[in-house]
Amino acid sequence: MFVQRQYPNIWKYSEVVPLPKVRTPTECREFRPISLLINCGKVAENFLTRHHNKHVLPKISNQQCAYCRGLQTTDAVISTLERWISQLYCKTTKAIEVIYKDFSKAFDSLQPSKLLSALSNMQVPDSIIQPCLDFLDGRQYSAAKSTYIPSRVGVPQGTLLEPLFWLVFSNSYTPDADITMYADDITYSNPLSIS
Numbered sequence: 739m740f741v742q743r744q745y746p747n748i749w750k751y752s753e754v755v756p757l758p759k760v761r762t763p764t765e766c767r768e769f770r771p772i773s774l775l776i777n778c779g780k781v782a783e784n785f786l787t788r789h790h791n792k793h794v795l796p797k798i799s800n801q802q803c804a805y806c807r808g809l810q811t812t813d814a815v816i817s818t819l820e821r822w823i824s825q826l827y828c829k830t831t832k833a834i835e836v837i838y839k840d841f842s843k844a845f846d847s848l849q850p851s852k853l854l855s856a857l858s859n860m861q862v863p864d865s866i867i868q869p870c871l872d873f874l875d876g877r878q879y880s881a882a883k884s885t886y887i888p889s890r891v892g893v894p895q896g897t898l899l900e901p902l903f904w905l906v907f908s909n910s911y912t913p914d915a916d917i918t919m920y921a922d923d924i925t926y927s928n929p930l931s932i933s
Contacts, residue, residue, distance in 0.1 A: 745872040749779035752894050754881050773879065773894035780898070786869055787898045793862045798905050804921035805901035814920040818927070821916055825929040837926040844922035845900055846892040848907055850874045856910035873899060 756769035763769055775783070798806060803814035825831050841847075850871055857867045874893065878886040893900040901921070908919060918925045 745782065745869055745875075746778075747876060749776050749782065750873075750876055751776065751878045751880070751886060754879050756881075770895065772896040775894065775897065783873070783898045786866070786873065787902055789866055790862070790870065790899070790902055793866060794857075794860060794902060794906055797860045798909050799919070801917050802905060802908065802919040804919070805905050811920060814918050814925075818918045818925050821918075821927060825916075825927065828929065830931045831929040832932045833930045835928040835930055837928075839924040839926070841922040845895055845904060848893050848903060849891050852910075853903055853907055856906045859910060860906065870899065870903070874903075 752773035752775055754771045754773055757772050758768060759770050760768050795806065803809045803811070803817065822834055825834055853874070854867065854871055857870070877889045877892075877894065879889055879894075880886045893903050904921065908922070916927045
């Protein structure tokens with residue numbers, strides 16, 4: 739597989755299982771579609787993830803607190819609070835403007851071409867990039883008793899590569915600003931000065 743830099747097509751078939759986001763769901767949007775993959779594909783994905791991590795994780799912005807070893811939600815909260823406190827201690831700061839951004843359907847809308855560009859900018863070797871892109875290309879999804887449908891965008895939810903791909907993608911759009919990111923959530927803060 740890795741010599742040819744291709745991910746076998748038979749491993750790209752996923753059964754989509756809806757997992758409820760709330761206790762008693764009543765609408766489709768209250769379910770999270772998780773992809774059940776073939777076991778051989780999971781082993782290959784684990785291999786890809788380990789090799790990818792070596793090249794990618796050291797280059798991820800320290801503003802991202804999700805999917806990075808040793809960081810969690812509390813780190814994002816503490817980082818944000820520390821920034822606000824230091825901004826408020828500045829004598830010219832009157833208030834802090836805060837903007838929260840949540841990318842809707844972030845993992846489902848990740849585009850392979852943009853991921854390729856982000857991976858290339860991180861100088862990840864082509865021997866790692868190609869199998870990862872091939873992992874996304876030609877994916878087929880099916881729910882219970884339905885035919886398989888091809889998908890050209892997105893990463894299957896529930897896969898090991900999903901968070902890693904998001905880190906790469908979001909890292910390419912990290913502005914030089916006072917932000918904290920946790921997965922697909924961004925908190926931007928801007929101190930407002932006394933005029």
